[in-house]
Amino acid sequence: MAFAFTFTKTLILFVSLSSLLLQTHAARGPRTVQARLYSLCKPTTNVGLCYRTILPEVLGLPRFNYYKALEVEMLVTQKQVEKTSKLISVLLARPGNSKDLGDSLQICKEQYGNIMDSMAEAKSQVAQRNVIEARFKFSSVVSYYESCNDSFTKGTSPIVEEAQGVYDLAGNCLDIMKAIQDRESRRRRGTGPVTSP
Numbered sequence: 001m002a003f004a005f006t007f008t009k010t011l012i013l014f015v016s017l018s019s020l021l022l023q024t025h026a027a028r029g030p031r032t033v034q035a036r037l038y039s040l041c042k043p044t045t046n047v048g049l050c051y052r053t054i055l056p057e058v059l060g061l062p063r064f065n066y067y068k069a070l071e072v073e074m075l076v077t078q079k080q081v082e083k084t085s086k087l088i089s090v091l092l093a094r095p096g097n098s099k100d101l102g103d104s105l106q107i108c109k110e111q112y113g114n115i116m117d118s119m120a121e122a123k124s125q126v127a128q129r130n131v132i133e134a135r136f137k138f139s140s141v142v143s144y145y146e147s148c149n150d151s152f153t154k155g156t157s158p159i160v161e162e163a164q165g166v167y168d169l170a171g172n173c174l175d176i177m178k179a180i181q182d183r184e185s186r187r188r189r190g191t192g193p194v195t196s197p
Helices: 002-027 030-041 047-058 066-093 099-127 131-150 160-189
Strands: none
Touching: 030 047, 030 066, 030 160, 047 066, 047 160, 066 099, 066 160, 099 131, 131 160
């Protein structure tokens, strides 16, 4: 009888611990990824855009990774830059553009080429986990965007919506780079978490 009682208590304890472990593992799953992503995106230029573009790519990962989030946002930014560049080329090819519009579009074509070059350099630095240099290289993206934007007479840009997407995504990338840089700096000082970025 004592054996059966001890066996039953042990079985109940085992089942309880197993259930607790499963709940703990589930709590570290998607909800934790979502919470960490929201925390990363909260101080960015466009919080909603940051969250929407990164979440589908990181949701299935076993652990949230800041660099993976940055790589995703950089890829989305690159696609937006390519989309905007194609639109600029299409608009440039239209007959009947005014001289001012043609000049502005030509400036934008050059600036968006520079954006692609800067992004490639930054992407290389991110692959090496050199976020400080990546941030330095990537910061020129916003400058090139502004040069293009400033080339148009106020209210005449035919690429406003597409360019705003570039600005928001690039701002998000810079903000994520800053978050990674701050996190790594805290870790080096011994005041931050010891988990990998």
